[in-house]
Structures are given as structure tokens and as C-alpha cells.
Amino acid sequence: MIKHLLFTTLLCFGFINILNAQERYVDPIFEDVTITSDVVYSDVTNFYMDVYEPTSDTISERPLLIFAHGGAFIGGDPSTSTSVDFCTEFAKRGYVTASIQYKLADFAAQLVDSLIMKDVVMKAVGDAKAAIRFFNKDAENDNIYRTAEDRVFVGGNSAGAILSIHAAYLDESDEIPEDLLEILEANGGFEGNRGNEGYSSEIAGVLNLAGGLNALSLIDESDVPTFSAHGDIDDVVPYDCNDVYWSDPILGVLDMVDICGSSEIHPILENFEIPNELITYENATHTPWSYDAAMRDDLIQQAAAFFAPYAKPVEPEIPSSINNNFKNEILVFPNPVNDVLTISLAEITSGIANIFDLTGKQVLIQNFENTNSVTLNTSAISAGAYILEINSHLGKTSRLLVVE
Numbered sequence: 001m002i003k004h005l006l007f008t009t010l011l012c013f014g015f016i017n018i019l020n021a022q023e024r025y026v027d028p029i030f031e032d033v034t035i036t037s038d039v040v041y042s043d044v045t046n047f048y049m050d051v052y053e054p055t056s057d058t059i060s061e062r063p064l065l066i067f068a069h070g071g072a073f074i075g076g077d078p079s080t081s082t083s084v085d086f087c088t089e090f091a092k093r094g095y096v097t098a099s100i101q102y103k104l105a106d107f108a109a110q111l112v113d114s115l116i117m118k119d120v121v122m123k124a125v126g127d128a129k130a131a132i133r134f135f136n137k138d139a140e141n142d143n144i145y146r147t148a149e150d151r152v153f154v155g156g157n158s159a160g161a162i163l164s165i166h167a168a169y170l171d172e173s174d175e176i177p178e179d180l181l182e183i184l185e186a187n188g189g190f191e192g193n194r195g196n197e198g199y200s201s202e203i204a205g206v207l208n209l210a211g212g213l214n215a216l217s218l219i220d221e222s223d224v225p226t227f228s229a230h231g232d233i234d235d236v237v238p239y240d241c242n243d244v245y246w247s248d249p250i251l252g253v254l255d256m257v258d259i260c261g262s263s264e265i266h267p268i269l270e271n272f273e274i275p276n277e278l279i280t281y282e283n284a285t286h287t288p289w290s291y292d293a294a295m296r297d298d299l300i301q302q303a304a305a306f307f308a309p310y311a312k313p314v315e316p317e318i319p320s321s322i323n324n325n326f327k328n329e330i331l332v333f334p335n336p337v338n339d340v341l342t343i344s345l346a347e348i349t350s351g352i353a354n355i356f357d358l359t360g361k362q363v364l365i366q367n368f369e370n371t372n373s374v375t376l377n378t379s380a381i382s383a384g385a386y387i388l389e390i391n392s393h394l395g396k397t398s399r400l401l402v403v404e
Contacts, residue, residue: 068160126192161211351392
């Protein structure tokens with residue numbers, strides 16, 4: 001009787017904590033981040049990246065964020081503070097993140113030649129796609145980083161945002177300006193020629209921090225969810241449509257690269273009913289979050305909340321008529337468990353099995369398809385009490401699970 005009461009108390013305590021818990025992909029549920037520096041991602045360019053992972057994360061497939069630093073395509077590197085902050089904070093929320101090196105202009109004077117700079121940008125776009133393919137290649141082979149191919153996001157600050165939004169939007173269905181199309185084709189086409197050929201470079205969403213597009217005709221109904229932040233008097237990358245550095249007394253009179261900023265992009269996304277959010281900073285110039293830690297923290301939280309629905313694995317639809325016996329038709333054994341947990345289902349079905357600790361932190365997730373028996377490897381989970389949640393086409397139920 002006492003044992004049963006303890007079991008019930010733990011179960012209720014677990015459910016209460018899950019209801020009040022922080023949410024993976026929205027909140028920083030991991031305290032520590034493991035950084036692997038100088039990972040070479042391309043044998044074509046020998047470019048490197050710094051990879052950030054949530055320490056002690058046991059989930060088998062994590063969303064990936066490729067982040068590109070700012071620097072006007074003439075400077076910057078993966079260790080810039082904004083890159084480090086966004087990569088660290090998204091990793092604390094359960095992502096694998098990578099701050100990448102990418103193609104820069106050979107010298108600053110090239111900035112005033114629009115054709116040279118478009119060539120630099122298209123090469124940089126190819127670098128971002130090569131980095132994505134690096135992780136997808138890893139997922140299909142060594143699986144060191146445990147990333148999910150269908151949940152890859154790109155983002156960046158300033159020049160890195162310009163790179164990212166072009167990587168996300170450019171495709172064969174676009175009306176591409178002739179000069180840009182020629183440059184694109186000379187650099188390997190839409191996939192680029194910067195490494196790791198033969199793997200997907202599909203993008204699920206884009207984080208645009210003071211970036212823009214060379215032409216609004218690059219936006220169409222096939223584009224991906226987009227979160228943007230922009231100062232409304234940005235004097236480097238225009239908030240509307242203009243040349244870069246449009247207000248500079250010297251550079252502003254030169255025929256530099258045309259860019260359409262966030263205020264012009266988002267109304268078109270709305271018209272195409274593409275999920276989007278634009279944070280406008282009134283009376284702010286270029287990347288104000290780079291110099292204001294509180295603003296940056298708030299921006300990270302808003303961006304994380306926007307992307308969270310797309311970062312999660314797709315859950316099965318629960319039918320309107322749920323099998324009321326679903327809970328009773330499931331066997332979970334052994335419980336307590338050491339290394340391997342088996343879930344036996346009465347019918348063949350598909351769904352997701354989650355394990356949460358009693359604070360609501362997700363410690364394991366596993367998809368299953370067309371089966372009536374699911375095996376979970378619990379060897380990496382610390383001893384203690386947990387909540388096992390099973391969500392399938394037949395219904396949804398939870399159990400208390402003890403790991404020894």
C-alpha cells in the first residue's frame with residue numbers, strides 16, 4: 001500500500017512539473033554547452049566551423065542551426081560575439097549549432113564592385129550549403145552530431161543574414177536577375193560547388209538579422225518560415241530597398257549592391273501565407289542587438305519561440321475517436337529498467353515515445369513507424385524517476401518510469 005502511494009505521488013509530482021516546465025527549443029533547458037572548435041567541413045575550401053551541442057543531451061535527432069557572422073563580406077570570423085551568443089543560446093535550447101567560416105572578398109576595395117560582391121555572396125551561399133551537407137553526410141554515416149535532416153535552419157547577422165536568406169530562398173522557381181543568374185551558374189548552380197556533393201542542403205527556416213535580398217522576385221510561395229530583426233534606420237543594410245551603405249557620405253554615392261531589407265520582404269511573405277515574424281527596432285541603425293546584451297537576450301528568446309514548432313519532430317495526428325483502451329493495451333517492461341526498455345503495443349501503429357525527467361526536461365525522444373514493439377536505449381539516462389509519454393495514431397498515454 002505504501003509503495004503504491006509513493007508511486008502515485010511521484011506520478012502526480014511528475015505531471016505537475018511537466019505542466020510548469022520549461023520547453024525544449026523555447027527555453028534554455030541545458031546549463032552547459034560543449035564546443036568543438038575548428039571542425040573542417042569542406043575538403044574543397046578547407047573552411048572550418050565551431051560546433052555547439054547541449055552537454056549530456058541524449059536525443060538521437062536534433063535540429064541544426066547554421067549561423068554566419070557579420071562583417072560586410074570583408075571581415076569577421078566564427079568567434080564574433082553575436083555568433084557565439086546565438087549559437088550558445090540555441091544549443092542550450094536543444095539545437096546543434098555551427099558558426100561557420102565562409103567566403104570573403106579578397107580586399108575591401110572590392111566592396112564597391114557590385115558584380116564582384118555578388119560573386120562573393122554566391123560563393124558564401126555555397127559554403128553554407130556545403131556545411132549543411134556536411135552534417136547530413138555525418139547523419140548518414142558516423143552520426144557524430146545526431147542532427148535531423150528535415151530540421152535544418154540557417155541564420156546570420158548582417159552579411160551572414162544576407163548569405164542565409166539567399167541560401168534559403170534561391171531556387172529554380174524564382175525570377176532571378178540575369179547578372180545574378182550568370183554568377184550563380186558559374187559557381188555550381190543552386191547547390192554550389194563548395195563541397196560534400198550528393199547530400200541534401202534543404203533548409204526549414206531562416207533567421208534574418210539585418211539582412212536582405214538582392215531582388216524581391218526571389219520570394220515565392222515555396223519559401224520557408226522566416227524570422228527577421230531590423231533597425232528602421234539601418235544605414236548599412238537598408239530596412240527598405242536601397243544600395244548597401246546608402247547613407248554613407250562616400251560609399252552612398254557609388255553604385256553598390258542593391259538590397260531589399262526586412263520591411264519589403266515580410267509583406268510579400270504575408271501575401272504568400274508563409275509563416276513569418278519581423279521585429280522592428282525604431283530609430284535604430286545597424287544590428288543594435290550586437291551592442292546591447294539585454295536586447296540580444298530578448299531577441300534570442302523571441303527567435304527561439306518562433307522556430308520551436310518547426311524544430312520539433314512531426315507528431316502523429318491523434319484521431320478524433322481515440323481508443324479508450326489504449327493505455328491498458330500497452331505493456332512497458334522492465335520497469336525499473338537498466339539499459340533497454342521495451343514498449344509492446346496491441347496494434348501496429350506509428351508515433352513518438354518521449355521520456356521526461358520530473359522537472360519536465362526531455363531526456364529521450366524516439367520515433368517509431370508501423371510497428372507494435374518499440375525498444376528504447378536508456379543506458380545514457382541517469383538513475384531516477386521519469387515520465388514515459390507515448391503518442392501514436394491510436395492515442396496518447398503516460399507512465400511513471402524508474403531507471404536504475
